[in-house]
Amino acid sequence: MGPGKAELLDAIERTGSISAAARSMGMSYRRAWLLVDVMNRCFAEPLVETQPGGGQQAGARITEAGKRVRAAYLALVAEAREGTESEALELLTQSLRE
Amino acid sequence: MGPGKAELLDAIERTGSISAAARSMGMSYRRAWLLVDVMNRCFAEPLVETQPGGGQQAGARITEAGKRVRAAYLALVAEAREGTESEALELLTQSLRE
Numbered sequence: 181m182g183p184g185k186a187e188l189l190d191a192i193e194r195t196g197s198i199s200a201a202a203r204s205m206g207m208s209y210r211r212a213w214l215l216v217d218v219m220n221r222c223f224a225e226p227l228v229e230t231q232p233g234g235g236q237q238a239g240a241r242i243t244e245a246g247k248r249v250r251a252a253y254l255a256l257v258a259e260a261r262e263g264t265e266s267e268a269l270e271l272l273t274q275s276l277r278e
Numbered sequence: 279m280g281p282g283k284a285e286l287l288d289a290i291e292r293t294g295s296i297s298a299a300a301r302s303m304g305m306s307y308r309r310a311w312l313l314v315d316v317m318n319r320c321f322a323e324p325l326v327e328t329q330p331g332g333g334q335q336a337g338a339r340i341t342e343a344g345k346r347v348r349a350a351y352l353a354l355v356a357e358a359r360e361g362t363e364s365e366a367l368e369l370l371t372q373s374l375r376e
Contacts, residue, residue: 221359222358222359223357223358223359224357224358224359224360225357245357248353248357249354249357251353252350252351252353252354252357253350253354255346255349255350255353256347256350256351256354259321259322259323259343259346259347259350260320260321260322261319261320261321261322262322
């Protein structure tokens with residue numbers, strides 16, 4: 181059990197940047213960046229928006245789509261039986277893979 | 279691509295029974311029953327409630343928990359990029375498996 185994507189979204193919202201989020205999770209910046217990249221590619225709209233530069237405006241934030249995905253994900257997890265969150269979601273993703 | 283669980287939940291709501299739902303999807307009753315059983319076990323509360331007997335009251339219906347799970351699932355799928363719904367959800371389930 182290591183740091184996951186949903187947790188990374190939370191950390192980005194909390195810290196306002198991918199590097200600070202990665203640091204707070206004990207994750208490398210490279211890994212965090214890759215996870216964000218995959219999340220952004222998998223969904224119709226990016227879940228995380230980055231603002232390049234070194235000023236006050238620099239950093240990353242969760243988009244509205246990111247908030248919707250996180251909320252729906254947390255709602256599913258909340259319904260899952262304790263200890264079987266993974267199986268419950270796996271079960272639903274199978275619907276699409278069949 | 280075959281009949282999935284989310285579709286089965288819809289069919290049960292529409293038809294009011296597991297057997298009719300299975301029939302409408304060209305799925306065996308045994309397979310539909312097993313899928314319902316797994317769904318009910320994976321979540322904290324059952325997603326489908328059955329009423330035994332042969333009368334007007336007999337049949338199956340989706341519970342409130344079932345409706346919440348379906349809504350959250352559909353919300354996630356709606357956010358996924360077309361053609362990558364499966365990958366998008368897979369990505370999120372990995373959060374829990376890591």
